[in-house]
Every structure is written in structure tokens, then in C-alpha cells.
Amino acid sequence: MKITWKTEISELVNVENAVGMVRDANSRLKNLLEPRIDALELEMTLGGLSKQALIFDGVSPLYNKAQEIMTAYESKLTEFVNFEKEVETAATEKRREQLLKLQSAIKAQLEALKASKEYFLEQAAKMAENQGVYYDRYSTAADYRQYAETTQESITALEPKLEQVNIELGKV
Amino acid sequence: MAIIGNVDYERIKQSATVLEECAPSEKDNEWLIIQDLVNDDLKKESKKHDGYLDSIIAKHRDWAALSKNNTAYREFMVQVKKIGETWENIDIGVGGEVLSGLTKIDEILGLEGENKLSEMYVSHKQSDIEFHTNAEEIEGFISSVNGEAYDDKTKEWMDGLVKSTGGTAVKGTMVSLISMVQNIMAPEEEQVQQDPPQQNTSPSTATTTTNHQQPATNNYSYRVETPESNTTTNTPEQQTQNKVESSTEQEPPQTQTPSKDPTPSEEPSTGNNESNNTGENNNTSGNNNTNNNNTDDNNTGDDNTNADKDETVKPTPDPDTNNQQGNNTTGNTNQETPPSSQTNTNNGGYNTSYNNQNSNNGVTPSTPSNNENAATTTPSAPDSDAGIKDNSGETLDVISIDKETETSNTTTTTDDGGNVIPIVLGVGAAGAAAVAGAKYIKDKKQKENTYEDENSEGEDSFSYLGNYQEDTSPDKSYKAGNVNKLVLDEAPKDLKIEEGMPEISNQKEELE
Numbered sequence: 137m138k139i140t141w142k143t144e145i146s147e148l149v150n151v152e153n154a155v156g157m158v159r160d161a162n163s164r165l166k167n168l169l170e171p172r173i174d175a176l177e178l179e180m181t182l183g184g185l186s187k188q189a190l191i192f193d194g195v196s197p198l199y200n201k202a203q204e205i206m207t208a209y210e211s212k213l214t215e216f217v218n219f220e221k222e223v224e225t226a227a228t229e230k231r232r233e234q235l236l237k238l239q240s241a242i243k244a245q246l247e248a249l250k251a252s253k254e255y256f257l258e259q260a261a262k263m264a265e266n267q268g269v270y271y272d273r274y275s276t277a278a279d280y281r282q283y284a285e286t287t288q289e290s291i292t293a294l295e296p297k298l299e300q301v302n303i304e305l306g307k308v
Numbered sequence: 309m310a311i312i313g314n315v316d317y318e319r320i321k322q323s324a325t326v327l328e329e330c331a332p333s334e335k336d337n338e339w340l341i342i343q344d345l346v347n348d349d350l351k352k353e354s355k356k357h358d359g360y361l362d363s364i365i366a367k368h369r370d371w372a373a374l375s376k377n378n379t380a381y382r383e384f385m386v387q388v389k390k391i392g393e394t395w396e397n398i399d400i401g402v403g404g405e406v407l408s409g410l411t412k413i414d415e416i417l418g419l420e421g422e423n424k425l426s427e428m429y430v431s432h433k434q435s436d437i438e439f440h441t442n443a444e445e446i447e448g449f450i451s452s453v454n455g456e457a458y459d460d461k462t463k464e465w466m467d468g469l470v471k472s473t474g475g476t477a478v479k480g481t482m483v484s485l486i487s488m489v490q491n492i493m494a495p496e497e498e499q500v501q502q503d504p505p506q507q508n509t510s511p512s513t514a515t516t517t518t519n520h521q522q523p524a525t526n527n528y529s530y531r532v533e534t535p536e537s538n539t540t541t542n543t544p545e546q547q548t549q550n551k552v553e554s555s556t557e558q559e560p561p562q563t564q565t566p567s568k569d570p571t572p573s574e575e576p577s578t579g580n581n582e583s584n585n586t587g588e589n590n591n592t593s594g595n596n597n598t599n600n601n602n603t604d605d606n607n608t609g610d611d612n613t614n615a616d617k618d619e620t621v622k623p624t625p626d627p628d629t630n631n632q633q634g635n636n637t638t639g640n641t642n643q644e645t646p647p648s649s650q651t652n653t654n655n656g657g658y659n660t661s662y663n664n665q666n667s668n669n670g671v672t673p674s675t676p677s678n679n680e681n682a683a684t685t686t687p688s689a690p691d692s693d694a695g696i697k698d699n700s701g702e703t704l705d706v707i708s709i710d711k712e713t714e715t716s717n718t719t720t721t722t723d724d725g726g727n728v729i730p731i732v733l734g735v736g737a738a739g740a741a742a743v744a745g746a747k748y749i750k751d752k753k754q755k756e757n758t759y760e761d762e763n764s765e766g767e768d769s770f771s772y773l774g775n776y777q778e779d780t781s782p783d784k785s786y787k788a789g790n791v792n793k794l795v796l797d798e799a800p801k802d803l804k805i806e807e808g809m810p811e812i813s814n815q816k817e818e819l820e
Contacts, residue, residue: 137357149357154350161346168342184323184388198320198388216343219368223350223361230360 139237141245145300148234151308155224162216169209176206232308239301242294249291256284324389343368 137147179185185202263277347365354361411426421427 149353149360154353154361157346157349157353161342164342179323184320184392189320189323190391198323198391215368219364222364222367226361226364227353230357234357 137234139234139241141238141241141294141297143234143238143241145235145238145297145304148238148304149227149231151224151227151231154227155220158216158220158223162213162220165216166213169213173206173209173213176202176209180206228308232305235301235305235308239298239305242298242301246291246294246298249287249294253284253287253291256280256287260284320388320392324386324392 139148176185180187180199180202183189185198187196187199190196190198257280259275260277260280260283263275263280350361350365354365411424
């Protein structure tokens with residue numbers, strides 16, 4: 137994705153959205169696995185998977201097996217939580233990156249617009265004094281002033297976006 | 309003392325059930341779907357922004373491990389259930405092979421080398437092995453947890469468990485059972501367990517084991533005890549009289565008449581006519597099968613009996629024992645086995661095995677029956693007896709004819725039973741001989757009550773019965789055809805019809 141000053145902030149990575157997708161999936165996964173984990177814990181505590189349920193020479197193979205399974209479940213849930221965090225981090229970083237790019241692009245655009253405005257105003261002044269504008273037979277000083285005003289309008293419209301980007305950058 | 313197993317069946321089974329409910333197989337891949345969905349969304353988002361999440365998604369996209377764990381989880385649930393069932397079968401039934409069950413658990417748990425339970429079991433074979441059961445604790449636990457969910461099935465199972473553990477929460481109650489199984493698994497299958505008390509500790513399981521694997525082991529110990537059962541007042545003569553007096557429907561007792569001598573003859577070939585606890589044995593077999601209280605009363609402590617040995621044992625005519633037999637046999641509702649005139653209507657259930665084992669019952673001479681209910685309780689003659697028709701009494705008549713012809717030739721060997729008919733008939737076609745003999749006996753019986761005299765003669769006649777019963781293996785059904793086969797296979801060739809019995813020869817001619 138190429139970031140320009142025209143890029144809207146909404147087009148950038150939405151961290152909340154990305155993390156939300158993972159968080160939602162994580163919630164569904166918990167709803168799916170936690171009952172099983174609870175059942176395992178119950179059976180391992182009181183049921184047939186307890187250490188006392190089946191013992192062979194002091195070893196409780198069923199309990200150990202259940203422990204392995206439950207550990208695997210818990211590790212998967214933890215892994216999914218970590219995945220959510222990683223996505224959040226990556227999205228945030230990406231958003232920051234995009235915001236920085238957007239900030240840079242907006243700043244560059246603002247600089248260009250401001251330079252253009254200055255140029256138009258300068259030309260308008262020269263036209264008014266009849267100096268140096270011999271090559272533009274079709275434009276008048278009023279026209280350059282109009283260009284400068286239009287450019288200023290663009291600058292005025294773009295500066296809040298830069299401020300917004302700065303704010304967003306402050307968030308990420 | 310090596311403690312190999314500490315089993316809490318109900319908990320294991322309950323755990324398996326709970327786990328199954330918690331993890332339906334249809335939802336096993338649900339989290340994979342969830343992950344795939346979120347990954348797809350994230351990938352789109354990431355791709356739109358130069359794939360900034362590719363590395364992260366790739367890092368966490370390997371959900372095969374999760375799927376693997378899920379599969380292992382499901383397998384584990386199934387395994388737990390299998391383990392519970394396996395141990396249940398081992399402890400309650402004891403009919404299940406312990407070693408195979410342990411081997412199965414080894415496979416389930418992936419145990420190898422010295423950790424194999426089967427190896428442990430074999431290594432501790434000569435030592436005491438305890439299977440811990442805690443029935444009361446389990447029952448209380450189930451009641452407290454499940455409450456009303458303590459259904460009939462669970463109760464039935466618990467009852468079996470409590471029964472197997474001797475009615476109490478016992479540690480090590482299965483020692484005797486395991487020792488029995490060990491004996492069964494031992495190469496010496498011929499070993500006779502001389503410790504009835506062990507068996508008594510766990511009656512239900514003990515009976516099952518004996519039935520399944522080592523049918524013949526316990527008979528003798530009980531035989532020693534059986535003399536107590538000889539409390540019947542009927543003398544054999546009275547019994548015979550009763551039989552004669554009884555209608556033709558009165559069929560001889562399926563069980564062989566127990567001999568006065570408590571010593572049983574293990575080998576069928578020994579031909580000990582005297583040693584007969586078969587009646588008791590029969591009774592015991594009935595006990596094993598049906599767990600009838602009546603049989604216990606009749607049998608007086610014959611808990612463990614094996615039909616095989618019963619067959620091997622050669623009965624001698626004891627009036628007392630006959631009463632027991634009558635009691636036992638009468639209980640038999642089996643249609644095939646001829647019911648004794650002494651019929652206890654209660655004992656219906658277990659006789660099928662008994663009948664199968666003791667196909668001789670139909671052939672055995674009818675024990676005197678004092679029971680008035682004989683007509684009602686007497687089972688119909690087996691289908692195989694159709695050739696002989698009517699009641700087993702006819703078959704008894706056949707034997708009695710044999711006795712008439714050759715009372716002195718009675719032998720205890722199994723061959724004797726087959727020899728009886730050829731001796732009488734002296735005909736190669738045993739089937740025809742059997743039919744002819746039956747008819748002859750029937751006619752003769754109608755004319756003369758010679759049967760009483762023969763029965764009153766004493767042990768010889770009963771020895772025929774015993775011999776004949778021994779001849780028939782438990783697998784052999786009570787059929788005239790089988791008898792004929794036995795005759796053809798084992799009958800002496802030089803036998804001849806006695807001239808003093810023209811009727812038989814006449815019938816022979818008719819048949820031919």
C-alpha cells in the first residue's frame with residue numbers, strides 16, 4: 137500500500153480491528169476449550185482421571201495422560217493469546233509506520249502547497265507592479281492571487297489531517 | 309506383595325463419559341475453523357498493508373499440533389473408556405483374560421519394556437497380586453455426585469462390583485480371584501483348586517472363571533463337602549418305586565446319581581462306578597449358571613463345579629444323592645433334558661449348560677423322584693430323542709435293558725456308554741438299535757416293571773448311567789443320533805444279542 141498525502145487515516149492499518157478479529161476468535165476458542173479443560177480438571181481431581189483412580193506401581197498413567205492433554209489445551213489457549221498480542225503489536229507498528237509515512241507525505245504536500253502559495257502571491261505582486269511577468273500574457277495579478285488563495289485552501293484543508301496524524305501517532 | 313493395579317472402575321468410566329460429552333467429535337475441528345477464519349481475515353488485512361502479518365500468521369498458523377492434540381484427546385477418551393471396561397471385565401467377570409487385558413492397556417498407554425503391565429503381571433505371577441476396589445467409596449461418590457443419576461445400570465454394575473468384592477469395600481479382595489486366574493493361565497490346567505474358601509470370598513467371579521476357563525477344577529473340594537447334602541430320606545429303592553409308580557412322564561433325573569463315595573474319579577476312563585458326586589456336580593453347575601438359591605439348598609455347599617468333571621465322574625446310586633439330583637435336575641426347565649420326577653420347579657434357568665454338558669441325562673436312569681410335581685415340571689424330551697420318543701424315561705429304559713442284558717459288564721469308562729446299546733442290540737445300525745431298544749423297553753415296561761428290579765439291584769445300574777454320561781461330552785447333545793454314533797464308534801464288534809431277548813431280535817428284523 138502506497139501512502140500519499142491523499143491517503144485517509146481510515147485506510148491505514150486499524151489495530152483495533154485486526155486485534156479484534158483475533159480476540160473474537162480467541163474468545164470462541166476459549167468457549168470451546170475451557171469446558172474441556174474444566175472437565176479434565178474435575179476428572180483429574182475427583183474422577184477417574186485422578187491419581188488415585190488407576191495406579192500402576194505408584195504411577196498414575198491416566199492422570200499423567202490427562203495432565204498432558206490439559207497442558208496442551210492450556211498451552212494452545214496461551215498461544216492464542218500470544219497470537220493476539222503479536223497481531224496487535226504488528227498492527228500497531230504497521231499503523232505507526234503508515235502514520236509516519238502519511239505524516240511525512242502530508243508535511244511534504246503542505247510544504248509544496250505553501251511554496252506554491254508563496255509563488256502565486258509573489259507573481260501576483262509582480263503583475264501588479266508590471267514587472268517580470270511578460271511571459272504570461274494571459275494571466276493577471278488577480279489570477280495569481282486567486283491561485284494563492286486556492287492553494288491556501290488546500291493547505292488549510294490538509295493541515296488538520298496532519299494534526300490528526302500526529303495525534304494518531306501519539307496513540308501508537 | 310506387589311500392587312499392580314488400583315482400579316476405580318466407575319470413576320474411570322464416568323470420566324470417559326464426561327470427556328466424551330465435553331468433546332463431541334463433530335466439534336473437534338471447531339477451533340481449527342476459528343483459526344482459519346481469523347487467519348483469512350488477518351491475511352487480507354495484512355496483504356492490503358504489505359503483508360505485515362505474514363510472519364505472525366505463519367508463526368501461528370501451524371495448527372497441526374493443536375489438531376494432533378485434539379486427536380490425542382479423543383483417542384484418550386476412548387482409551388479411558390476401554391480401560392474402564394477392560395478392568396471391569398477383569399474384576400467382575402474374571403472371565404476376561406487378565407494378561408490380554410493388561411496387554412491391551414499396555415498398547416493403549418503405550419507402555420513398553422519393563423513398564424509393560426503384562427510383563428509385570430507375568431513377573432509377579434507367583435506372588436500376590438492385588439487389584440484394589442473400593443466399592444463403598446465408589447458408590448458413595450456416585451451417589452453424592454450423580455444423585456438421582458444413579459441409574460439402574462450403574463446400580464447393577466455396582467452391585468456386581470460389591471458382590472465381587474465380597475460385599476464390602478475391600479482392598480485386595482481380588483487376590484483369590486487373581487490366583488484362580490493364575491491357576492487357569494498356568495500350564496497345569498488339571499490342577500484342582502483345593503481351596504474353596506478363596507472361591508467363596510468372591511463367589512460370583514469365581515464361578516464365572518471356573519465356567520469359562522477351568523471348568524473342572526473345583527469339583528472335588530466340594531465333593532468332599534457334599535456328603536452333607538445326603539440328607540434325603542428317600543432310599544434308592546423308594547425312589548425307584550416312586551419312579552415306577554410315577555407316570556411315564558416321570559423322566560429320569562438329568563443329573564447322574566451321586567455315589568456314596570465322595571471321592572470323584574477325575575478321569576472318565578477310570579470307570580469308577582462308585583465315585584459319583586455328579587449329582588452334586590450337576591447341582592453346582594446349575595448354581596454357577598443360575599445362581600439359584602434353591603440349588604444351594606439342595607446342593608449343600610456345592611458352589612464350584614465344573615461340568616467337565618461332572619461328566620467324568622461316574623455316578624453310583626445313592627439314594628441320598630439321588631434326592632439331591634432330583635432336586636437339582638427338577639429345576640431344569642430344559643426341554644431336551646429329561647426331567648426327573650423329583651422336580652423343583654425353581655431351578656429352571658441354568659440347566660441348558662448342564663444339559664449340554666451332561667447329555668447323558670436323558671440316558672441316565674431316572675432317579676427316584678419323590679416330587680409330586682414331576683408331571684408338571686418334567687421337561688419334554690429333547691428333539692433328538694424323537695426317535696426314542698416320549699420321555700427320557702424311555703432312554704432310561706434303554707439303559708435298563710442294557711443292564712438286563714449285561715449288568716455285569718457295566719464299566720466306568722466312557723466307552724461303556726456307547727457299549728451299552730451294542731451289547732443290547734448287537735446291531736451295527738445303532739440308530740435302529742436305539743429305536744428298537746426304546747420300543748422294546750417301552751413295551752417291556754408296560755408289561756413288566758422290571759425296571760424297578762434292576763434299579764433296585766444297586767450300583768451297577770447306576771454305573772451304567774454314570775458311564776454313559778461320561779461318554780457323552782458336554783458338547784454332545786442329548787440325541788439318539790449321538791448315542792448311535794457312540795455305539796458305532798466304540799461298540800465292541802463281537803457283541804451279540806442275547807438269545808433270551810427275542811423281542812429285540814424281532815424288532816431288529818422289523819427295522820431291517
